[in-house]
């Protein structure tokens with residue numbers, strides 16, 4: 576047997592450090608604070624509603640845009656939270672997860688040679704999504720250690736080929752969030768251009784210290800050129816559900832759906848039916864920020880017994896810790912050392928940079944049970 580000759584579309588991709596760290600974690604029976612998912616159970620009200628939907632017979636294909644009542648509930652939630660009216664039929668598409676929504680949005684508008692501004696450290700799907708469409712990622716580094724955006728650098732990076740700016744707030748892996756000044760800078764840079772915005776807001780409700788989420792949905796002038804992507808899996812502690820949605824103005828939604836209808840077409844029905852009811856109670860999502868903040872604060876308190884120093888985090892369920900004060904070892908080596916010698920898996924932040932920028936910082940996921948966090952901190956106190 577001979578495989579036909581072919582040319583890979585993504586020559587630079589191999590096994591990622593995420594896979595390496597997960598296998599090391601399993602091999603060393605380590606506490607896995609590397610991977611970004613909760614180890615506590617999700618809300619039984621929601622699983623109960625899914626059971627009910629299945630028993631009630633909601634088990635066949637649903638509308639290509641998503642279950643109608645769910646889209647209506649999402650529109651009501653957006654109106655309540657951000658004051659913006661979004662049309663459930665023309666502007667909301669339910670997707671199998673946030674990553675899929677991001678991929679579909681990029682695929683809908685990026686042509687070969689188009690440039691996409693991406694801030695690093697970055698969620699790992701963005702660059703391959705741009706490249707597989709023939710687009711050119713233009714990478715700008717967030718400013719360490721607060722991981723804010725250098726808007727002057729953004730200004731300098733705009734060219735006639737710039738087609739999109741990709742934002743992520745609250746941010747993975749750093750926990751930084753956009754503020755009002757960022758929105759004004761963004762507005763001044765793109766006004767009068769044909770640049771799209773892709774806003775990855777999968778950690779929408781996971782925001783701390785009384786900060787307000789600067790959703791692009793708040794700003795009608797930015798919305799008219801944006802795809803805004805969300806994830807139910809991320810916010811409702813069920814990452815394995817892979818369920819999310821994309822909000823975009825009608826013309827962009829139309830393009831988005833051209834990709835979606837021949838890729839996935841219809842997203843699983845019973846979970847959408849369940850969420851249509853669950854989301855009607857605003858406390859289900861308004862309580863999430865406090866819930867995660869308590870975990871973050873508890874983790875920080877426990878980690879005070881270790882030599883690792885926390886960097887500021889205002890959202891998501893990640894916390895960066897610096898070990899610059901105790902070692903000059905590179906991040907990958909340090910992460911491997913922590914998993915093999917101390918039994919705690921983390922992710923080196925260099926994994927989120929194309930050029931492997933190494934600031935001696937590791938990413939910890941604190942969306943874990945208290946006992947998980949306690950054992951991890953106790954192990955790390957021996958460093």
Ligand SMILES: Cc1ncc(COP(=O)(O)O)c(C=O)c1O
Pocket residue numbers: 611671672673674675698743746747775777805806807808809814817818819
């Ligand atoms: C920034 C960011 N965007 C998107 C996603 C993916 O969301 P989903 O699991 O719904 O595809 C993640 C998951 O880790 C993420 O961190």
